[in-house]
Amino acid sequence: xxxxxxxxxxxxxxxxxxxxxxxxxxxxxxxxxxxxxxxxxxxxxxxxxxxxxxxxxxxxxxxxxxxxxxxxxxxxxxxxxxxxxxxxxxxxxxxxxxxxxxxxxxxxxxxxxxxxxxxxxxxxxxxxxxxxxxxxxxxxxxxxxxxxxxxxxxxxxxxxxxxxxxxxxxxxxxxxxxxxxxxxxxxxxxxxxxxxxxxxxxxxxxxxxxxxxxxxxxxxxxxxxxxxxxxxxxxxxxxxxxxxxxxxxxxxx
Amino acid sequence: xxxxxxxxxxxxxxxxxxxxxxxxxxxxxxxxxxxxxxxxxxxxxxxxxxxxxxxxxxxxxxxxxxxxxxxxxxxxxxxxxxxxxxxxxxxxxxxxxxxxxxxxxxxxxxxxxxxxxxxxxxxxxxxxxxxxxxxxxxxxxxxxxxxxxxxxxxxxxxxxxxxxxxxxxxxxxxxxxxxxxxxxxxxxxxxxxxxxxxxxxxxxxxxxxxxxxxxxxxxxxxxxxxxxxxxxxxxxxxxxxxxxxxxxxxxxxxxxxxxxxxxxxxxxxxxxxxxxxxxxxxxxxxxxxxxxxxxxxxxxxxxxxxxxxxxxxxxxxxxxxxxxxxxxxxxxxxxxx
Amino acid sequence: xxxxxxxxxxxxxxxxxxxxxxxxxxxxxxxxxxxxxxxxxxxxxxxxxxxxxxxxxxxxxxxxxxxxxxxxxxxxxxxxxxxxxxxxxxxxxxxxxxxxxxxxxxxxxxxxxxxxxxxxxxxxxxxxxxxxxxxxxxxxxxxxxxxxxxxxxxxxxxxxxxxxxxxxxxxxxxxxxxxxxxxxxxxxxxxxxxxxxxxxxxxxxxxxxxxxxxxxxxxxxxxxxxxxxxxxxxxxxxxxxxxxxxxxxxxxxxxxxxxxxxxxxxxxxxxxxxxxxxxxxxxxxxxxxxxxxxxxxxxxxxxxxxxxxxxxxxxxxxxxxxxxxxxxxxxxxxx
Numbered sequence: 001x002x003x004x005x006x007x008x009x010x011x012x013x014x015x016x017x018x019x020x021x022x023x024x025x026x027x028x029x030x031x032x033x034x035x036x037x038x039x040x041x042x043x044x045x046x047x048x049x050x051x052x053x054x055x056x057x058x059x060x061x062x063x064x065x066x067x068x069x070x071x072x073x074x075x076x077x078x079x080x081x082x083x084x085x086x087x088x089x090x091x092x093x094x095x096x097x098x099x100x101x102x103x104x105x106x107x108x109x110x111x112x113x114x115x116x117x118x119x120x121x122x123x124x125x126x127x128x129x130x131x132x133x134x135x136x137x138x139x140x141x142x143x144x145x146x147x148x149x150x151x152x153x154x155x156x157x158x159x160x161x162x163x164x165x166x167x168x169x170x171x172x173x174x175x176x177x178x179x180x181x182x183x184x185x186x187x188x189x190x191x192x193x194x195x196x197x198x199x200x201x202x203x204x205x206x207x208x209x210x211x212x213x214x215x216x217x218x219x220x221x222x223x224x225x226x227x228x229x230x231x232x233x234x235x236x237x238x239x240x241x242x243x244x245x246x247x248x249x250x251x252x253x
Numbered sequence: 254x255x256x257x258x259x260x261x262x263x264x265x266x267x268x269x270x271x272x273x274x275x276x277x278x279x280x281x282x283x284x285x286x287x288x289x290x291x292x293x294x295x296x297x298x299x300x301x302x303x304x305x306x307x308x309x310x311x312x313x314x315x316x317x318x319x320x321x322x323x324x325x326x327x328x329x330x331x332x333x334x335x336x337x338x339x340x341x342x343x344x345x346x347x348x349x350x351x352x353x354x355x356x357x358x359x360x361x362x363x364x365x366x367x368x369x370x371x372x373x374x375x376x377x378x379x380x381x382x383x384x385x386x387x388x389x390x391x392x393x394x395x396x397x398x399x400x401x402x403x404x405x406x407x408x409x410x411x412x413x414x415x416x417x418x419x420x421x422x423x424x425x426x427x428x429x430x431x432x433x434x435x436x437x438x439x440x441x442x443x444x445x446x447x448x449x450x451x452x453x454x455x456x457x458x459x460x461x462x463x464x465x466x467x468x469x470x471x472x473x474x475x476x477x478x479x480x481x482x483x484x485x486x487x488x489x490x491x492x493x494x495x496x497x498x499x500x501x502x503x504x505x506x507x508x509x510x511x512x513x514x515x516x517x518x519x520x521x522x523x524x525x526x527x528x529x530x531x532x533x534x535x536x537x538x539x540x541x542x543x544x545x546x547x548x549x550x551x552x553x554x555x556x557x558x559x560x561x562x563x564x565x566x567x568x569x570x571x572x573x574x575x576x577x578x579x580x581x582x583x584x585x586x587x588x589x590x
Numbered sequence: 591x592x593x594x595x596x597x598x599x600x601x602x603x604x605x606x607x608x609x610x611x612x613x614x615x616x617x618x619x620x621x622x623x624x625x626x627x628x629x630x631x632x633x634x635x636x637x638x639x640x641x642x643x644x645x646x647x648x649x650x651x652x653x654x655x656x657x658x659x660x661x662x663x664x665x666x667x668x669x670x671x672x673x674x675x676x677x678x679x680x681x682x683x684x685x686x687x688x689x690x691x692x693x694x695x696x697x698x699x700x701x702x703x704x705x706x707x708x709x710x711x712x713x714x715x716x717x718x719x720x721x722x723x724x725x726x727x728x729x730x731x732x733x734x735x736x737x738x739x740x741x742x743x744x745x746x747x748x749x750x751x752x753x754x755x756x757x758x759x760x761x762x763x764x765x766x767x768x769x770x771x772x773x774x775x776x777x778x779x780x781x782x783x784x785x786x787x788x789x790x791x792x793x794x795x796x797x798x799x800x801x802x803x804x805x806x807x808x809x810x811x812x813x814x815x816x817x818x819x820x821x822x823x824x825x826x827x828x829x830x831x832x833x834x835x836x837x838x839x840x841x842x843x844x845x846x847x848x849x850x851x852x853x854x855x856x857x858x859x860x861x862x863x864x865x866x867x868x869x870x871x872x873x874x875x876x877x878x879x880x881x882x883x884x885x886x887x888x889x890x891x892x893x894x895x896x897x898x899x900x901x902x903x904x905x906x907x908x909x910x911x912x913x914x915x916x917x918x919x920x921x922x923x924x925x
Contacts, residue, residue, distance in 0.1 A: 051802060082807060090804035100795035104817050104896040114803035117813070145896035165804070304859055342842040342854035351855050355675030382845045389737045482857040482864050506861045513862030514660060 002064075004029040004169055004200045009059035010049055012042075019045045021224040022059065027169075027217070032201045034211040034232075037221035038247055043204050046221065047171050050202065051092040052085050063091060063168065090118060093162030093170035097177050099154040101146035101161070107133065108142035111161045118165070125164075132160040136190050152183030156190055163194075170194065172203040206251055212236050220244045297371050299364040300567040302352025306505045307361070310567040312560050316374030320550045324373060325543040328397060334375035336366030337396035339387035343480040346505045347568050348402045361501070361568040365418060365552075366400040368560060369536070372551040388413075391539050398544060399537040402499065404454045404525075405584035413537045414545035417582050418552050420573040421525025421532035422500040423455045426507070426517050428488060433495070435521025439465065446474040448484045448496040454525050454532045454585060455497050489515040499525075501570055533575070533582055545580045552578035666866035670856075671873070679852030680874055686766065686848065687835045690773035694834070695827065697774060698781025699816075705786055716782070723779035732772040732843040738763070768844045777834055784826045788819035821893045828886040832879050849874055 005027040012020040019042040027033050037043040048054040050061050052069030060077060061068045069085050070077040080088075101110050111129035116122055133139050136156040138149075146154050155175055162170055172191065176184040188210050195201055195214050205211065211218055211232055218235040220228040220243075228235055228244050239245045297314055300307030321329070328334065338358060344350025345360075352359035363379045370377035380396055390396035391413065405415045425435045425447075435441055439462040449456045456475075463473040476493060478484045485506065487493045496503070500522055510516050525532030536552075538544040555561040556577060565571045656662060670676055704716035723731070738745070748754030763771075792815050800810040839850035847855060853871040857864040891901060903911065 053798060053802060086801070086804040086806060088804070089802055092802075094799075094802035096795060096799060096802075098795055100793070100799035102796060102799065102814055102818075104821075104893070106896075113813070114805055117803075117805040117809045147896060147898070161803070340855075340858075341845060342847070342851045343858035344855060346859055350859050351675075353859065355673065355852075355856060355859075380845075383843055385733070386736055386843070386845065393737070480854065480858070482854060482861070485857075485861045485864055509860065510862045514663070515862070 002029045003027070004031075004064060005050065005202070006062045006065075007046070007050070007059070008062075010046060010056055010061070011058040012045055012049065012054060012056055019224050020049070020056070020059075023221075023224070023226055025219065025226065025229075027200060027202060029168075029200050030198045031216040032195045032203065032214050033217045033219060034215040035202065035204045035219045035221055036206070036208075036211065036235075036247065036251075037204075038250075041222045042224040043221040044173055047173055047202060047204050050169075050171055051089050051094055053094070055079065063088070068092070090114070090165045091168050093165065093167035095155070095158050095162050095170065095172045095175050097174040099146070099151070099158045099178070101154055101158055103146050105145075106142065107138065107144050107146065107149070107157050110146070110157060111164050114161065114165050129160070129164060132163050133157070135163075135193075136160045137186075150183060151179045152186045155179065155183075155187045159187075159190055159194075169200045169202065172201065172205070174204050174206070176205065176207060208236060208248065208251055220247065222247070295371070297364070297367050299361075299368070299564055300359070302354045302357045302359050303347060303568075304353035305508060306347035307359075307568045308566075310563055312368065312563050314368055314371040314555070314560055317372050317551070317554055318374075320372055320547055320554065321374050323543075323547045323550070324375075328375070328544065332376055333378045334366070334370035334373055335378045335380055335395070335397040336363055336370070337387045337390050337399040337401060338363050338366075338379060338381050339384035339399070339401045340381050341383045341386075343482050345402065345481055345499075345502050347501050347570075348499070349400075361419075361564070361570060362400040362402055364567075365564060366398065366536075368555055368564060369398075369400075369548055369551045372554055373547070388537075391537060394539065397538065397542075398548060401537075402534055403537045405533045405535040405582060406454075407584045407586050409537070410540075410581060410584060412540055414540050414542065415533075415535035415537060415581050415584070416545045416549035416552060417533040417535040417575060417579050419534040419570070420575055421454055421534055422522060422573055423458070423497060423525050424500040424503040424522045425495045425497050425520045426488070426503040427495045427520045429516040429518045431494070431520070433520055435523070437521065437523070440471075442466065442473045443471040444473075445494040446476060446492070448476050448478055448487060448493045449498060451477045453498075455499070457585065458523065458525075459497050488517065495520060497523075501568070501573070504569070532585065533579075534573075535582075549578040549580045661865055662869060663863070663866040666863055667869045667873075670863065670867055670870045675852050675856060676849070676870060676874075679847055679849040682766075682841070682846060683835065683838050683848040683850075684878075686769050686773060686838045686841060686846070687831070689770045690777055690834055690838075691831045693770065693774040694777035694781045694830075695785075697778035698785045701778055701782035702785035702789060705782060706789065720779045720782055723776050724783075726776075728772070728776045728837055729840050729843060731776055732769070732840055735768050735772045735775075736844045738768070765844050765846050769838075769841045769846045772844060773834060773838060773841075776837075777830065780830055781827060784823055784830065785819065787826070788821075788823035789815060791822045792818045817893065821890075821897055824886065824889050824893055828882060828889075832882055835878055835882070836875065 003026050005025070007023060007025040010020050010023040010025075012018070023042075023046060025046075035043045035047065045054050049056050050068070052061070055069065060070060066088070067077070068088050069080055071080055072078075079085075101107075102113065105113060108126060108129055111132055112120075112122070112125040115125040115128065120128075130139065130142060133142055136159055138153060138156055138160070141149060141153065141157075146157065149157065155178075159170075159175075175191065176187050179187065184207070188207065191201065191203065191210075192214055203211075203215075215232045217229065218232050219226055220235060220239075220241075222243050228239060228241050234240075235244065236248065239248060295313070295315065297312050298309065299312055300309045303309065338349045338360075340349040340351070340358065340360075347360055349358070349360040349362045351357070358379050358381050366379065367377045380390060382390060384401075387396070387399050387401055391399055403409075404421060405417055409415075427433055433441070433445075442462060443466060447459060449459050459473075459475055463475055466473045476487075478487060481502065484493070484496050484498075488496060500519075503517075503519055507517050507519060536545075536548045538548065552561065555564070556575075562571070562574070565574055701716045701719055704712040705720070707713050707716075744756040746754050746756030748756075796814055796818060797810070800814045805814065838848050841848045842851040842854070850871055853867045857867050860867070887904075891904070894901060
């Protein structure tokens with residue numbers, strides 16, 4: 001299997017506070033990686049660094065061997081121009097905790113916006129968007145505005161929107177945390193479907209059951225470092241570190 | 254709604270922009286300044302569109318080369334004589350105001366400027382502005398001469414040259430229903446509230462009376478308003494008892510208000526030349542511009558050849574006539590202004 | 591749950607004796623079930639009615655004076671209302687306000703972007719601009735501008751200490767241009783703050799989502815941020831335009847006669863018509879402001895899409911609904 005994402009020495013501080021302390025991680029193509037960790041552990045920062053929403057102080061992220069957000073200049077890594085970064089981000093889908101749908105655009109326009117902005121023909125982009133909405137079970141909502149939908153429906157639109165650019169990797173930042181409990185299932189169902197299609201997914205979540213069922217790799221992050229990583233069976237059922245055990249006890253309690 | 258709404262907004266903006274541009278094209282002539290008159294020499298029409306303030310009169314004037322030749326070169330070369338009038342936003346009829354075609358800037362002052370231009374053989378261009386901007390226009394050279402009921406004062410002489418052309422008669426105006434009379438005696442002003450224009454000859458006179466009255470333990474309340482319209486409204490509403498201002502304007506207002514809701518009348522006149530003050534109205538030019546003498550010569554020419562009298566008669570201002578035009582005659586003294 | 595209650599009130603609402611006495615208010619011999627079948631009588635507000643009556647009497651008195659007080663001279667108002675001079679002034683007011691409104695809006699966007707720019711020079715210059723033109727009264731801006739020829743006999747651009755291109759000030763700038771520049775200079779400072787507030791009001795998540803989708807920067811602003819910012823910008827900016835409309839009455843300082851300038855000017859020629867002329871100006875300003883308010887209403891509605899679940903009804907729809915409601919209400923009372 002080929003490596004889709006390679007993260008090396010990811011280091012990031014906000015002022016005095018170091019949130020990532022030299023994280024190394026590889027994600028193989030076509031696999032699902034679940035990142036677990038207590039709040040403030042740096043897991044969201046790590047995820048956001050992958051598509052350069054956070055700029056690393058040191059280290060790099062590479063997608064299929066291409067550095068994201070930086071390039072080599074002499075003996076240094078130098079940040080790329082915003083224009084180039086935007087082009088790279090199109091290869092990486094991102095699903096936010098709070099959906100962040102464009103509230104002034106209809107569901108269909110939300111999904112077709114990114115392809116149109118990158119030069120796709122409006123008509124084709126809309127056709128494609130309709131197909132994606134059908135896939136997430138919202139074919140009948142294309143003319144609705146986001147506020148007219150439930151949280152679960154909004155998150156499914158957000159997933160369709162992330163899929164519209166046919167990204168090589170999709171990142172999920174706590175995709176079900178903002179949802180009422182009865183709506184979590186429908187969103188996980190969609191993500192599960194994507195995993196079944198062989199997409200490369202990286203998911204930050206607290207849904208242990210989902211991780212156990214879908215993940216190929218589980219990563220436990222705490223204090224800005226990867227404490228433990230491995231198969232769901234290893235990390236979730238037989239954690240080797242006390243910190244992992246404490247966390248799992250709390251989440252599963 | 255699946256169609257792109259953005260396009261429609263852009264369309265609306267484009268339409269709005271086109272509309273604005275179109276309106277702008279229509280309004281390009283809406284500027285109140287830079288009015289150009291057709292006739293340069295030969296016949297000058299005075300008192301046009303005067304709303305009853307004047308008898309429209311055609312006055313024959315011919316170009317006088319001896320005077321024309323003394324003009325500064327720049328003025329000659331421009332072919333135009335720019336007459337500045339400070340009649341914005343409100344005019345002061347019959348001296349300078351918008352005529353009853355609601356367009357032409359008419360009045361005794363710009364008309365004299367037109368007569369002078371005819372003597373010079375130059376095309377008269379009348380520029381209207383606010384009182385302050387009138388002087389700035391003279392300073393910057395945008396205006397050749399101010400003909401705008403400007404009183405010759407020593408203070409102004411620091412920056413300007415004068416060519417006098419008219420006396421300065423003042424009057425008290427009251428509502429016709431008020432039987433107060435000035436009777437030439439300032440003692441009669443005791444207890445009144447009187448409006449006047451700030452920074453003027455008449456104000457000095459009024460303030461002098463005020464201090465005399467106060468010395469006698471009496472009162473005179475002097476108040477100021479931004480323009481003539483406000484004074485008229487204050488008089489109508491009883492906020493002031495009278496106004497003390499140049500006679501021509503008051504005579505005009507009395508005439509036109511005769512059949513209105515609030516008729517007014519003149520309750521006494523007073524010479525602007527006063528006891529100690531020498532009030533003269535003068536054409537005003539930038540100091541050392543070399544224009545004061547040619548203008549005085551032109552006015553004297555008009556006086557000698559009868560056009561000056563015709564002009565005054567057209568506006569019924571004969572009692573303000575001067576015998577000759579002087580360059581920089583003694584003005585209101587410094588300590589008075 | 592409520593459906594069950596209303597469908598079968600006799601069973602679920604039956605009061606137990608203890609509960610009735612605990613509430614303390616139920617006199618004996620009252621059949622609560624019976625009362626529950628009738629409409630609840632709403633609280634009356636007698637004071638509100640008295641105040642309403644007083645306000646109406648005062649209003650009627652005032653309206654009456656409009657007809658009975660001869661000072662208004664309505665016949666003359668009618669004569670002046672459509673006179674060419676007034677219409678010309680009105681046109682100037684519209685043109686100056688219209689151009690300034692568009693220029694200030696675009697300028698406001700530029701200054702607002704400068705203000706929130708991470709570039710310290712741009713943000714400081716923008717801040718200084720806003721500080722200066724919000725501090726200086728419009729009237730002073732206009733006077734300085736008109737006297738530009740005095741301060742700068744020529745205007746031009748050039749490389750400092752290098753070649754310069756210059757033209758005399760008076761020949762290039764017409765009065766209308768000066769007026770529009772004056773109004774816009776002031777107005778841009780205000781609209782920049784309005785635009786900035788609007789941009790800041792857009793949720794940070796919207797910027798992030800646009801970035802994450804790789805939408806090009808310019809389009810992020812025009813397609814995602816600005817339309818959402820406009821929701822809060824439009825009401826404030828229309829307010830600003832109405833202020834601008836009235837501020838244009840200061841244009842006589844640059845020798846332009848707008849609606850109010852024309853009225854002042856005519857008032858001096860026709861001193862007996864000052865009041866009717868002022869009434870004419872008042873009515874025209876009322877008409878213009880009303881027109882702007884109507885446009886505002888529909889623009890706001892347009893940008894409200896997506897921000898509310900259902901758009902509020904237009905006034906027409908509301909009137910129709912109220913009428914329908916009154917009619918059905920009448921039927922109910924009759925029945």
